[in-house]
Amino acid sequence: MPETTAMNRSPDAAEPQSTGLSRRGLLGLAGLGAVGFAGLGASIAQAAAEQGSTGSDVAATYPFFGDHQAGIVTPAQDRLHFASFDVSNISRAELKSLLSDWSYAANRMTAGRGAGAYGPTNGPYDSPPDDTGEALDLAPAGLTITFGFGPSLFDSRFGLSTKRPAALIDLPAFPKDALDPALVGGDLCIQACSDDPQVAVHAIRNLSRIAFGRASLRWSQLGFGRTSSTTRAQVTPRNLFGFKDGTANLRAEDTSAVAKEVWVQASDGQAWMTGGSYLVARKIRMTIETWDRTSLREQETVIGRTKGDGAPLSGGSEFTAPNFSTVGAQGSPIIPADAHVRLAHPKQNDGAALLRRGYNFVDGNDDLGRLNAGLFFLAYQRDPRTQFVPIQQNLATNDAMNEYVRHVGSAIFAIPPGAKEGRPLGAALFD
Amino acid sequence: MPETTAMNRSPDAAEPQSTGLSRRGLLGLAGLGAVGFAGLGASIAQAAAEQGSTGSDVAATYPFFGDHQAGIVTPAQDRLHFASFDVSNISRAELKSLLSDWSYAANRMTAGRGAGAYGPTNGPYDSPPDDTGEALDLAPAGLTITFGFGPSLFDSRFGLSTKRPAALIDLPAFPKDALDPALVGGDLCIQACSDDPQVAVHAIRNLSRIAFGRASLRWSQLGFGRTSSTTRAQVTPRNLFGFKDGTANLRAEDTSAVAKEVWVQASDGQAWMTGGSYLVARKIRMTIETWDRTSLREQETVIGRTKGDGAPLSGGSEFTAPNFSTVGAQGSPIIPADAHVRLAHPKQNDGAALLRRGYNFVDGNDDLGRLNAGLFFLAYQRDPRTQFVPIQQNLATNDAMNEYVRHVGSAIFAIPPGAKEGRPLGAALFD
Numbered sequence: 001m002p003e004t005t006a007m008n009r010s011p012d013a014a015e016p017q018s019t020g021l022s023r024r025g026l027l028g029l030a031g032l033g034a035v036g037f038a039g040l041g042a043s044i045a046q047a048a049a050e051q052g053s054t055g056s057d058v059a060a061t062y063p064f065f066g067d068h069q070a071g072i073v074t075p076a077q078d079r080l081h082f083a084s085f086d087v088s089n090i091s092r093a094e095l096k097s098l099l100s101d102w103s104y105a106a107n108r109m110t111a112g113r114g115a116g117a118y119g120p121t122n123g124p125y126d127s128p129p130d131d132t133g134e135a136l137d138l139a140p141a142g143l144t145i146t147f148g149f150g151p152s153l154f155d156s157r158f159g160l161s162t163k164r165p166a167a168l169i170d171l172p173a174f175p176k177d178a179l180d181p182a183l184v185g186g187d188l189c190i191q192a193c194s195d196d197p198q199v200a201v202h203a204i205r206n207l208s209r210i211a212f213g214r215a216s217l218r219w220s221q222l223g224f225g226r227t228s229s230t231t232r233a234q235v236t237p238r239n240l241f242g243f244k245d246g247t248a249n250l251r252a253e254d255t256s257a258v259a260k261e262v263w264v265q266a267s268d269g270q271a272w273m274t275g276g277s278y279l280v281a282r283k284i285r286m287t288i289e290t291w292d293r294t295s296l297r298e299q300e301t302v303i304g305r306t307k308g309d310g311a312p313l314s315g316g317s318e319f320t321a322p323n324f325s326t327v328g329a330q331g332s333p334i335i336p337a338d339a340h341v342r343l344a345h346p347k348q349n350d351g352a353a354l355l356r357r358g359y360n361f362v363d364g365n366d367d368l369g370r371l372n373a374g375l376f377f378l379a380y381q382r383d384p385r386t387q388f389v390p391i392q393q394n395l396a397t398n399d400a401m402n403e404y405v406r407h408v409g410s411a412i413f414a415i416p417p418g419a420k421e422g423r424p425l426g427a428a429l430f431d
Numbered sequence: 432m433p434e435t436t437a438m439n440r441s442p443d444a445a446e447p448q449s450t451g452l453s454r455r456g457l458l459g460l461a462g463l464g465a466v467g468f469a470g471l472g473a474s475i476a477q478a479a480a481e482q483g484s485t486g487s488d489v490a491a492t493y494p495f496f497g498d499h500q501a502g503i504v505t506p507a508q509d510r511l512h513f514a515s516f517d518v519s520n521i522s523r524a525e526l527k528s529l530l531s532d533w534s535y536a537a538n539r540m541t542a543g544r545g546a547g548a549y550g551p552t553n554g555p556y557d558s559p560p561d562d563t564g565e566a567l568d569l570a571p572a573g574l575t576i577t578f579g580f581g582p583s584l585f586d587s588r589f590g591l592s593t594k595r596p597a598a599l600i601d602l603p604a605f606p607k608d609a610l611d612p613a614l615v616g617g618d619l620c621i622q623a624c625s626d627d628p629q630v631a632v633h634a635i636r637n638l639s640r641i642a643f644g645r646a647s648l649r650w651s652q653l654g655f656g657r658t659s660s661t662t663r664a665q666v667t668p669r670n671l672f673g674f675k676d677g678t679a680n681l682r683a684e685d686t687s688a689v690a691k692e693v694w695v696q697a698s699d700g701q702a703w704m705t706g707g708s709y710l711v712a713r714k715i716r717m718t719i720e721t722w723d724r725t726s727l728r729e730q731e732t733v734i735g736r737t738k739g740d741g742a743p744l745s746g747g748s749e750f751t752a753p754n755f756s757t758v759g760a761q762g763s764p765i766i767p768a769d770a771h772v773r774l775a776h777p778k779q780n781d782g783a784a785l786l787r788r789g790y791n792f793v794d795g796n797d798d799l800g801r802l803n804a805g806l807f808f809l810a811y812q813r814d815p816r817t818q819f820v821p822i823q824q825n826l827a828t829n830d831a832m833n834e835y836v837r838h839v840g841s842a843i844f845a846i847p848p849g850a851k852e853g854r855p856l857g858a859a860l861f862d
Contacts, residue, residue: 079628079655081793086800125728132723133673133738134656134791137666182798197510197628198656198669201793205671205802209723216800222793224510225565225629235568238629240636242564292563292640297556307564360565362512362632362653363795367613369517369647371636 060142060195064107066418067275068263069425071144072355072380073252077193080223080359081200082281082376083208084150084186084411085215092158096430098214099147102190103424105210106145106203109135115206132209134202141196145203147425148189148279148413163429165270167278167383168414174396174407183283183409186218191279191378197222219409221283223359223376236310236318239375240286240360241404243303244310247318248345250355261387262355262380264417272428275417277380280388283361283409286374291404302400304339312341324348338400349394352387354379374405384412491573491626495538497849498706499694500856502575503786503811504683508624511654511790512631513712513807514639515581515617515842516646523589527861529645530578533621534855536641537576537634540566546637563640565633572627576634578856579620579710579844594860596701598709598814599845605827605838614714614840617649622710622809628653650840652714654790654807667741667749670806671717671791672835674734675741678749679776681786692818693786693811695848703859706848708811711819714792714840717805722835733831735770743772755779769831775822783818785810805836815843 062070087095105115116130154164192203201222208217226237227245239245250257264273291299296307304322305312312322313334324342328334335342346353356379363372381387396402419425493501518526536546547561585595623634632653639648657668658676670676681688695704722730727738735753736743743753744765755773759765766773777784788811793804812818827833850856 083796125731126726128724129673129727129730129738131673132671132719134669134671136669136673136739196656198791201655201671201791201804205719205723205804208800208802209720212720212724217796217802218800220795220802222795224632225627238565238567240563240565240632242560242562242567288563288636289640289643292636293559293643295557296560299560300556307560308567360629360632364651364653365514365648369639369649371639371648371651373632373636 061112061140062110062142062144064103064110064145064419065421068277069144069146069415069418070110071146071191071193072262072277072357072415073258074142074144074193075252076226076357077142077144077195077200078224078226079194079197079200080226080376081192081197081204081220082223082378083190083192083204083220084218085188085190085208085211086218087153087157087187087215088213090214092160092430094214095158096424096427098211099426100424101210102147102207103419105206106147106425107419109203109206110140110143110145112140112143115203115210132202132206134205135199138196138199138202141194141199143192143194143199143203145207146191146193146415148191148415149426149429150186150188150411150413152185153187160429163270163272165264165268165273165414167264167268167385168412169385169389171280171384171410171412172389172393174392176396176402176407177410178406178408179410180408183219185411186413188215189279189281189411189413197224221361221376221409222363223361225360227356227358227360227375227377240288240362240373241291241299241303243299243305243307244318245358245375246356247305247310248322248341250353252355257353258355261353261382264382268382272426272431273414273416277382277415278384279413279415280377280379280381280384281409281411281413282377282407284375284377285372285406285408287404287406288371288373294404301336302340302404304335304341313339336400338398340395340399340401343395343399344391349391350386352391354381354387354391380415492543492571493541493573493575495534495541495576495850496852499708500575500577500846500849501541502577502622502624503693503708503788503846504689505573505575505624506683507657507788508573508575508626508631509655509657510625510628510631511657511807512623512628512635512651513654513809514621514623514635514651515649516619516621516639516642517649518584518588518618518646519644521645523591523861525645526589527855527858529642530857531855532641533578533638534850536637537578537856538850540634540637541571541574541576543571543574546634546641563633563637565636566630569627569630569633572625572630574623574625574630574634576638577622577624577846579622579846580857580860581617581619581842581844583616584618591860594701594703596695596699596704596845598695598699598816599843600816600820602711602815602841602843603820603824605823607827607833607838608841609837609839610841611839614650616842617844619646620710620712620842620844628655652792652807652840653794654792656791658787658789658791658806658808671719671793671804672722672730672734674730674736674738675749676789676806677787678736678741679753679772681784683786688784689786692784692813695813699813703857703862704845704847708786708813708846709815710844710846711808711810711812711815712840712842712844713808713838715806715808716803716837716839718835718837719802719804725835732767733771733835735766735772744770767831769829771826771830771832774826774830780822780825781817783822785812785818785822811846 114131154160192200194200227239236244236247264276266274310318314323314326326334358377361376365371416426545562585591623631625631658670667675695707697705741749745754745757757765789808792807796802847857
C-alpha cells in the first residue's frame with residue numbers, strides 16, 4: 001500500500017481556515033445550522049495544490065461531487081462496509097446539518113484526507129481528534145461513500161412526507177422471507193467501498209462518530225469479493241456457492257442501458273431525485289454446509305450454468321446468451337424451469353434488469369458451528385416497482401436456489417443525485 | 432487479481448492418480464486410516480510441472496512443507512480467517528487421519544489449487560465437488576495455513592496426555608478478563624492468512640467441510656489490516672485506536688532473536704515440538720466510541736507515543752528507543768508509569784518479547800449501535816510461561832489502556848513444526 005502524501009502531515013497541522021466547518025458541528029454537540037459547507041469544494045482543491053499529487057493515489061481516487069453519487073457505476077471495489085442508521089429525536093434543521101457534516105467529511109475522506117483536521121483546530125491536544133487515525137498512512141484505494149434515505153425518513157418527523165417518491169415503496173413481504181427485524185430498514189444508509197477494508201471501516205466509523213447524538217447505527221455489514229461485474233472486461237467474481245455471479249447483469253459501460261435502468265429521470269417526478277437511483281439491500285444467508293454436500297450435477301442444475309466456466313447449460317461459454325428453449329435427450333429443457341439463471345434473466349422478466357453491486361460475507365459461525373455466510377445483495381435501479389420487486393417475486397416463488405438461501409435482512413433507500421460543490425448531498429430535499 | 436493458470440482447468444479434469452487420497456477420506460465418512468498422504472509431495476510437484484508456473488503467482492506462494500510452519504515468520508498478509516475447532520467423538524486413528532486430510536488439502540490450496548480434485552474423481556457429477564469453487568479464479572495471494580493443538584487435545588481421549596508440553600499451559604485468569612465462554616479455547620486451530628479475503632475464507636471453509644463428522648467449528652474470527660510488523664522495512668500498521676501498533680516487537684528478520692524467542696528448541700523437551708512455537712490468541716474488543724471522545728493528549732498519554740508519527744513521547748521518531756527515565760517540566764516521567772508502551776516494552780519485562788501477528792476486526796455493531804470492533808491479538812513465542820503470561824499480568828494490572836479495552840476471547844495452542852513431504856503435519860505427536 002503506497003503512502004498517501006496528503007495524510008503524512010504532522011499531528012498539529014492547522015486546517016486551512018477556508019474549510020470553515022467547526023469541530024462543534026462535526027461532533028454533533030450543538031447549534032447545527034448548515035455550517036461551513038459553502039467553502040468546501042475550494043478548500044479541497046486548495047489542499048491538493050498545496051500538497052501536490054502522487055500519480056498512483058490519483059488513479060484510485062473518485063471525486064465526491066458529480067451529477068450522480070460515486071459508488072454506483074464506479075468499478076466495484078473489493079471491500080464493503082455498509083451501515084444503516086436511525087435518526088435520533090432531532091429537528092429538520094439538525095438533520096440537514098448532519099447531511100452537511102457528512103458531506104464535508106465524505107469529500108475529505110474520498111480525497112484521501114482525514115474526516116476532519118488532525119489534530120483538532122480548537123486546542124491541539126485537549127480535544128478529541130477530528131479523525132480517528134487508523135487510515136492515516138493509507139491511500140484512499142478507490143474509496144466511495146454513497147448516501148441514501150429510507151422510507152421512514154419521510155414520516156411526520158422532518159416535514160418530508162410530501163417529498164417521498166412513489167418509487168420509494170415499502171418492500172412487500174416475499175414468499176419464504178425469514179427477516180430478522182434487527183437487520184431491516186433504516187432512516188439513512190451509507191455504503192463505503194474501497195479496495196482496502198481498513199479505509200472502508202474508517203469511513204463508516206468516522207461518519208458514525210460525526211453523527212453522535214443525531215443518528216445511531218441500526219445495523220451494518222462488512223463484505224468482500226464483490227459479486228458485481230460492472231464492466232465486461234473484468235473476470236466475473238464468484239459468490240460463496242462457488243459460481244460466477246452477475247454475468248447477465250447490467251454493465252456500467254452500457255451507458256444507454258444504465259440511463260434507462262439505473263438513473264431517475266426528470267419525468268419520474270420528485271425533482272430532488274433526478275439523477276439519483278434506488279438501492280435494494282438484501283442480506284442472503286447461504287446454507288453453505290448443505291450446499292457443499294450437494295452433487296455437482298444438482299448445483300449446476302439449480303444455477304443453470306456450469307460451475308467451472310459459468311457457461312449456460314444450453315452451451316457455449318460464459319457470455320453466450322442462455323437458450324431457454326433448448327431441450328435435452330428426454331425432451332425437458334436443458335436449463336430447467338426453476339433454474340436461477342432462467343428466473344433471474346431479463347428475458348424472463350419483461351426486460352427488467354438491475355445494476356448489481358453485492359459482496360460476499362462471512363460473519364463468523366453460529367452456535368452449531370455453521371459458517372454464518374452468504375451474499376449481501378445490493379442492486380441499483382430506476383424503479384423498484386418494475387425491477388427488483390417483480391424479479392424477486394418470481395425468484396422467491398419458483399427458484400430452485402431457495403432450498404439453499406434464506407433472506408434475513410432487507411432494506412430500500414432512495415439514493416439522491418450527487419452533491420455539487422458548495423451544496424451538501426441531498427440539499428434539494430429540503431428546498 | 433491475476434488468474435491462476437493452475438486453477439483454470441475444466442470441471443471434470445481428472446486428479447492425477449498418484450495423489451491417492453480418496454474422497455471418502457476427504458468427506459470424513461468412513462474408515463479414516465492415514466490414507467494416501469505418502470505420495471503427496473510428489474504429486475504437487477508433478478502438477479506444477481504439468482501446468483507450468485506463472486511468475487506473479489509464484490511470488491505470492493509459500494510452500495506448505497518446511498522446518499517450521501508457514502504463517503509465523505512469513506511477512507504478514509493483509510487478511511485473516513482464524514478458526515478454533517472441537518474434535519468430535521472419534522478415535523486416535525481418526526484424529527490422525529483428519530490431520531492427514533487437512534495437510535493434503537492445505538498443501539494443495541497454498542499452491543493455488545483446489546482443496547481436492549475438481550470435479551470429484553468418483554463419478555464426475557453425481558457427487559459433491561471436492562472443492563467449493565469460490566477461489567477457482569483467484570491466485571493464492573500468499574496463502575498460509577497454520578495448524579495448532581489446544582491443551583484440551585491432550586486430555587484422556589486420544590492417549591496424548593504424556594505428550595503435552597509443559598509450556599502448553601492453561602492460561603491463568605488475568606485481572607479484568609471479560610471472557611465470553613463461546614470465544615475461548617478449542618482442541619485444534621487453523622490460522623489462514625492471505626492478501627485476498629476470499630482465499631482465506633475458502634481455506635477455512637474447505638478445511639471445515641473436510642472435518643465434517645470429525646471436528647466442528649467452535650469459534651472463528653475474520654480480520655484485516657494486520658497489526659504485526661514482521662519486517663522493519665514495512666510501514667507499521669495501525670490498530671483501531673489509530674496508533675501504530677507493534678513498533679517495538681520482534682521482527683522476522685532478526686533471525687537470532689526469532690530463534691531464541693519464537694522457535695521451540697530440542698532442549699525444551701517434547702521432541703515432537705522441536706521447531707514449533709506457541710500461539711496465544713486474544714480477542715480484544717475496543718470501546719471505540721469512548722476512545723473517540725477522548726482528547727488527543729489523553730490518547731497519547733495512554734499509549735506513550737504520538738498518534739501521527741508513532742514516536743515515543745520521550746522524543747525522536749518511530750523507531751527511536753523510548754527513554755523511560757526522561758522527566759518533564761513537572762518532574763514526572765514523560766512516558767507515564769502506566770503508559771502502554773512502557774508496560775509492554777521488552778525492557779520492562781526482563782527482555783521478554785513476542786512475535787505479534789494480529790489483525791483488526793469489525794464484527795458489525797451491537798444492539799446499542801456501537802461498532803463491535805477491536806484487535807484480534809495473535810502472538811507467537813517459545814514459552815508463554817515466560818513471555819505472554821508475565822507481560823499480560825503486567826498489562827492487565829497496570830495499563831492505562833485497560834479503560835478502553837475488554838478481553839472477550841482467549842486461547843492457547845501448541846504450533847507443531849512444519850510438515851515434511853510424505854508426512855502429515857503433527858505426525859510426530861503420534862509416534
